Amino acid sequence: MKNDCVMPLGNLINKLLRGEADEWCETDFRFYLESLTHGDKKKLEQVLKTVDEAIVNWKSLSFISRYEDKIKEWKEGKCSMGEVDELYFEEELWRKEGKRLLTAETLYAAISSKGFINDYHRDAMEKALDDNDIRFLKMDWENMMLAQIRVFRDVVVSSLGVASSKPVNDKRNTGIVLKKLEDYPEEFGIKLCSEFTGYAIQTLYKLISKGEIPCYRRKGEGRAVFFNRDEIRKWKMARRQGTNEEYVEEMNEMLAARTAHFYNNPNKLKK
8 A cells, every 4th residue: 555545535535436446455444544534433424424425426427318218108108298308308418517328338348348257247247238237237337336435435434333432633542453563473374364464255265266365285284275474465565456356256245146036047047
């Protein structure tokens, strides 16, 4: 993170929304918040408000056209031509204001450019494109683009849970307990590595399988993985453009919960 710890909040939010902060992880966000607010509850509440407003504003910069749906409603006698015209002029105004019109094609292209998580994800997105399911594609695209800022938001909410209601001048007296480097043993397993790096255990195993994180195994101890504290620290500090592990993790959970019907019944993909 280096000097980013003193970065103005607005600059960090912009980086997160542009997908330019892949090197940041949960631990970095905690240290950043500690530097910015020193555990003061009112300051943390203001950070949360600013983040939420930024997310709402980001979402307002694009829209899905409802014009064709409105025409269909008019043909079915469910609305008047005046309502159709009103929606048309409203959407034209949004275009003139610079809002981005989202289509199934543009959303699919944006998602595929970032790379699919797995075959299930690709199949679900291709099915949505074939069905012109813009709303499903939009949900996936938003989850992808907002993944990091939501991690940051979760850290803010977590910090609020232990924050003091009184202004804190000395950061050593905050309610947030941050472990020092020397508090960790020189060698540790996967659980402490997760705490040390801020990466989920599942993410660490993915990095191990790809050979993207320094680790080793002792002879005779099966599949147990060990890490050297100093090696991991250097790896973390040098790490920059990653592989979107946090997004992969979140999308796996989202797809399991919201598109389970695709995975559990492959025949539905053919409909």
